[in-house]
Amino acid sequence: MSASQAAQHVVSRLMRESLVDKKVIAGTEAPVRAILPKLNVIQIGGLSIMDRGREAVLPLLDEIVANQDEHTQVVGVGPGVRARHIFAVGLDLGLPTGALATLAAKSSAQNAYMVACLLADSGFVYLEAPFIVQLLPAMLAAARGAVFNGIPPYDLWEHPPAIGKIPPHGSDAGSYLVGEVFGARSVILLKDVDGLYTTDPKTNPGAEFIAEIGAAELIARKLSTLPIEPTVLELLVRAKLAKSIRIVNGLVPGNLTRALNGEPIGTLIHT
Amino acid sequence: MPDPVQNAMLTELGQRLASGSLSDATLQRATESTPNLAILPWVNVVKIGGQSIMDRGRSAVMPLIDEIVANLPHHKMILGTGAGTRARHVYSLAIDLGMPVGVLTVLGTAVAWQNAQMLQYLLAKHGIAFLEPEGFPSLPHYLMERGAVICQGMPPYKLWEENPEIGRIPPQRTDTGCFLIAEVFGARKMIYAKDEDGLYTADPKKDPAARHIPRISVQELLRQDLNDLVVERAVLELMLTARNISEIQFVNGLKPGQLTAALDGEPVGTIIYNAEIRRGDVV
Numbered sequence: 048m049s050a051s052q053a054a055q056h057v058v059s060r061l062m063r064e065s066l067v068d069k070k071v072i073a074g075t076e077a078p079v080r081a082i083l084p085k086l087n088v089i090q091i092g093g094l095s096i097m098d099r100g101r102e103a104v105l106p107l108l109d110e111i112v113a114n115q116d117e118h119t120q121v122v123g124v125g126p127g128v129r130a131r132h133i134f135a136v137g138l139d140l141g142l143p144t145g146a147l148a149t150l151a152a153k154s155s156a157q158n159a160y161m162v163a164c165l166l167a168d169s170g171f172v173y174l175e176a177p178f179i180v181q182l183l184p185a186m187l188a189a190a191r192g193a194v195f196n197g198i199p200p201y202d203l204w205e206h207p208p209a210i211g212k213i214p215p216h217g218s219d220a221g222s223y224l225v226g227e228v229f230g231a232r233s234v235i236l237l238k239d240v241d242g243l244y245t246t247d248p249k250t251n252p253g254a255e256f257i258a259e260i261g262a263a264e265l266i267a268r269k270l271s272t273l274p275i276e277p278t279v280l281e282l283l284v285r286a287k288l289a290k291s292i293r294i295v296n297g298l299v300p301g302n303l304t305r306a307l308n309g310e311p312i313g314t315l316i317h318t
Numbered sequence: 319m320p321d322p323v324q325n326a327m328l329t330e331l332g333q334r335l336a337s338g339s340l341s342d343a344t345l346q347r348a349t350e351s352t353p354n355l356a357i358l359p360w361v362n363v364v365k366i367g368g369q370s371i372m373d374r375g376r377s378a379v380m381p382l383i384d385e386i387v388a389n390l391p392h393h394k395m396i397l398g399t400g401a402g403t404r405a406r407h408v409y410s411l412a413i414d415l416g417m418p419v420g421v422l423t424v425l426g427t428a429v430a431w432q433n434a435q436m437l438q439y440l441l442a443k444h445g446i447a448f449l450e451p452e453g454f455p456s457l458p459h460y461l462m463e464r465g466a467v468i469c470q471g472m473p474p475y476k477l478w479e480e481n482p483e484i485g486r487i488p489p490q491r492t493d494t495g496c497f498l499i500a501e502v503f504g505a506r507k508m509i510y511a512k513d514e515d516g517l518y519t520a521d522p523k524k525d526p527a528a529r530h531i532p533r534i535s536v537q538e539l540l541r542q543d544l545n546d547l548v549v550e551r552a553v554l555e556l557m558l559t560a561r562n563i564s565e566i567q568f569v570n571g572l573k574p575g576q577l578t579a580a581l582d583g584e585p586v587g588t589i590i591y592n593a594e595i596r597r598g599d600v601v
Contacts (some may be wrong), residue, residue, distance in 0.1 A: 053374065054369055054370075054373040054374045054402075054403065054513075055373055055374070055375060055403070056373070056403045057403045057404055057406070057407040058407070059403075059406050059407035059409075059410040059411070060410040061406035061407070061409055061410050062403060062406055062407070063369075063403075064406065065521060065546050065547075066406070066409075066487055066491070066550075067546055067547045067548075067549070067550060067551065068521070068545060068546040069484070069545050069546070070545065072482065072484050072485040072487055073484050073485055074485070075409075075413055075485040075486040075487050076484065076485050076486060077413050077414070077416070077486060078416055079416055079417070079418050079486070080415070080416030080417070080418075082418070082421075128336055131332075131335040131336045131340075132332070132335075132336065134335050134349075135328055135329060135331060135332030135335050135336070136328060136332075138331065138349055138352040139328055139329055139331075139332075139352065139353075140353075140355065141352065141353035141354055141355030142355055143354070143355070143357070143501070143502050143504070143561065143562065144502070145498065145501070145502030146357070146502060176476060176478075177476075179477065180424055180476050180477055199475065199478035200474055200475065200476060200478060201473070201474070201475060201478070202451060202474060203451070203454060203498070203499065203502045204451075204473035204474060204475070204495060204498040204499070204502070205498075205502075206498070206556060206559065207501060207556065207559045207560050207561055208346070208559060209559050210343060210346040210347055210350065211345075211346035211347055211348070211349035211350050212349045212350070212352065212561075213340050213345075213346055213349055216478075217340070221478060224420070224477070224478045224479075224480070225477070225478070227418070227420075227481070228418045228419070228420035228421065228477040228478070228479075229418075229477075230418070247339065271342065271343065271344075272339040272341055272342045273339070273341045274339075275341070276340070276341060277341050282480055282481070285480070285481040285482070285483060286481065287418065287419075287481055288418065
């Protein structure tokens with residue numbers, strides 16, 4: 048190789064290193080700083096909450112507003128049944144997972160936009176992904192809260208899943224990742240069940256409630272259905288800052304407030 | 319809860335999707351047998367290395383540009399760029415400052431973007447555009463009209479990047495971003511142009527006893543659990559679940575003719591293939 052062809056390097060600890068080398072990677076372990084340690088990430092389920100309309104959504108938003116003085120909240124929203132519909136049409140047309148992810152993200156954007164409209168007079172703003180990156184800290188200093196699209200901006204770059212074609216990173220994963228990257232105080236997922244059960248309580252009356260469990264243990268138990276995306280469990284195992292999530296029933300008034308106050312409501316899944 | 323959609327659903331699978339849990343493995347399995355559409359079956363995704371090509375400047379980049387231009391009439395190409403030494407610097411600095419992996423991804427993306435923009439200045443006179451992820455719906459048009467487009471290689475995960483298993487470096491970087499472009503479009507080829515002749519048993523820059531591997535299955539490569547690799551580990555893991563891309567090829571972008579040979583379907587460099595691709599029918 049000629050001298051003129053040698054790479055021009057910027058001096059750094061990782062200079063000339065292979066970032067794929069296991070020893071180099073292990074050498075980068077170091078403490079992470081929480082960017083917004085007072086933040087609480089609240090996720091509103093699509094199918095479980097939003098699709099029920101006024102009756103389910105408005106009391107919940109009232110509760111978010113009632114907690115505004117005590118707790119900094121950002122609200123992620125799921126897509127619900129419209130994503131299921133476009134999955135059905137898209138799968139029938141032969142679309143790959145990345146295309147399905149791009150399409151479904153518009154359904155959750157619709158829901159997030161509606162929630163932002165309903166919270167607007169309480170000072171909440173709607174932030175798309177690029178604005179979460181650039182503006183969230185500033186917005187929280189100026190505004191009183193923010194609403195974002197729960198589905199992460201993976202779009203065409205969504206991973207093909209191990210089984211089937213449904214995008215593995217939905218609004219649970221997206222909301223959790225916002226909590227993790229900002230070092231949030233809590234990540235609360237609002238659903239229409241009281242938390243985690245050994246089987247689906249909607250179809251099986253013998254289902255047993257699980258109040259607290261480790262993510263690795265839950266993965267090992269291989270439950271046939273979960274109230275959250277399985278991807279979140281894998282993310283929790285590798286958590287640096289957001290080391291737990293709480294699943295609570297968002298249809299029961301007071302549950303969100305109790306979760307925000309750190310009370311043991313619903314199910315806690317931890318690292 | 320009333321369900322206004324269920325009865326209007328197109329298919330039996332659609333009815334199950336409307337009401338079932340998406341985490342239910344039997345429902346996920348039911349989506350396996352749906353058809354697979356290859357969106358751009360004639361496109362080739364070519365990744366231009368950051369540290370391996372771009373950081374070397376004119377002597378490495380210009381001959382490769384000439385080779386790309388010579389191939390424009392024959393092969394349609396999505397050219398993705400790597401990041402390189404400036405990313406290593408900003409990762410070091412950001413880790414020292416306690417930044418989380420999502421912030422490192424935002425920072426690394428800017429470096430891949432710089433390289434893509436430089437590449438576009440060099441190819442601009444041939445009418446080649448640089449598209450950001452938001453511009454991807456226009457990509458087929460540019461490919462049909464001009465034969466190639468440039469994009470930055472990082473996937474657009476930004477703050478939503480997942481933590482790595484070990485350490486603090488974003489695990490899904492430009493090798494992964496380019497692979498996923500190839501996978502979602504059902505591309506003809508995924509070619510990585512770097513500064514080695516492909517895969518070796520160890521880093522040939524550091525170990526003179528390293529042996530070249532011309533062809534290996536991803537299953538075998540993962541089983542060997544090598545300390546260092548020619549490609550991000552995330553690519554190997556995604557190969558196992560990919561439906562469209564069954565092999566990826568690594569060529570030496572510093573050796574004139576290697577990229578052309580790979581585009582023409584010759585087995586230069588190293589090919590990593592999936593021995594158990596679960597493809598199904600392509601429509």
